Amino acid sequence: MTTAAVTTPGVTTPTAEKQKDMLRQMIRIRRFEEKLALLFKRGTLPGFVHLYLGEEAVAVGVCAALRPDDRITSTHRGHGHLIAKGATVDRMMAELLGRVDGYCRGKGGSMHIVSFDLGIMGTNGIVGGGIPIGTGSAWGDQQQGRDTVTVVFFGDGASNQGVFFESMNLAAIWKLPVIFVCENNGYSEWSPSETVTAGRIADRGTPMGIPGVQVDGNDVEAVRMATATAVTRARAGEGPSLIEARTYRWHGHNEGEEAFAGNYRPQAEQDEWRAKEPIARYGDALIAAGVIDQDEWDAIDADETRAVEDSVDFAENSPFPDAEEALQHLFADATNGADQ
Incomplete structure (x- = not known):
């Protein structure tokens, strides 16, 4: 757990209640994703699914530094971001x-x-697709004179997309209140990042005057601190920031990839990263600091596990949408109220 003194004006250390809430949210994401892995194996989860297991500290640390009216854009691996931003399981x-x-x-x-009610501008199946959306959201805030900020989540693979550099360029020129958060989990789908990505991602905004920082993405308080610093800059009109959070996904690029991807990640590497896992690390630190005890940790875990189990019942008791509404909700209403 990060214990360094705070020196950035406007950035405060979290209260004990906030720390417990961050632990709870990481556990909530973990139990939700574990349930999805099980449902996929049982064949009851339709479509592809990309799980966030192992990366929980990034989503929670970032969103812990945001207000409810701030916004995020997300990725194909976005369940954790949404839950951390307030989505219910x-x-x-x-x-x-x-x-x-x-x-x-x-x-x-x-x-x-x-x-939109939660400030979630959307997950996106297109690699890097959320980057310009989030940049546009920040431009809208600036034009409307709001002090809200937008966080753009993306992976190390998306850091090589041209739209990332285009968006950073505009954000720098216009000093937009946007924070670019790269979750560097070491792999672009099935390719080790070092084989496709040159240099430090955190440095890619430097020529544009965008400050960048590389943080331990498995340290939830380090992530929160870096984000809070970037948020303070953005609200003050000082423009964008870039955060590279180094982390690791426990599962494959997508569930079921073993049918075609082969064994591309060394077991020793997986074992090393699992030993750095964020939830046990943070929970142990909170116990050592006297913020919680083991019984309270276990009770939080039991609550979140039960909520996820209940969420399956809730979903299975909800009907499928009617086929007749397949083309509804695709376009905004025109100003005269007519459906488009």
Whole structure:
């Protein structure tokens, strides 16, 4: 757990309640993703699914530094981001199972979930697709005179997309309140990042005057601190920041990849990263600091496990959308109220 003194104006250390909440949220994401892995193996989860297991500290650390009215854009591996931003596991599960009580009435599935009420501008199945959307969101805030910020989550693979550099360029020129958060989990799908990515991703904004920092993505408080610093800059009108969070996904690029991807990650590497896992690390630190005890940790885990189990019941009791509404909710209403 990060214990260094805070020197950035406006950035404060989390209270004990905030620390416990961050632990709870990481556990919630972990139990949700574990349940999805099981449902996929049973053949009851439709479509592809990309799990966030092992990366929970990034989503929680980032969103812990945001206000409810701030926004995020996400990726194909976005369940953790959405839950950390306030999405409930019951409506998430309903969406993943294609039911009407999901956030997009079951039409978005795993990779295309939106909730404007929660500041979720959407997950995105296109690699790097959320980067310009989030940059546009930040431009809108600036134009409207709001002090809200937008966080753009993306992976190390997306850091090689041209739209990343285009978006950073505009964000730098216009000093947009956007924070680019790269979750570097070491692999671009099945390719080791060092074989396709040159240099440090955190340094890619330097020529544009965008400050960048590389943090331990398995340290939730280090991530929160880096994000809080970037948020403070953005709200003050000082423009964008880039955060590279080094982490590791426990599962493959997508569930079921073993049928075609082969064994491309050394077991020793997987064992090394699992030993650095963020939840046990943070929970142990909170116990050592006297913030919680083991009984409270176990109770939190039991609560979240039960909520995830209940979410499956909720989703399975929700109906599928009618075929007649397949073309609804695709376009905004015109100003005269007519459907488009």
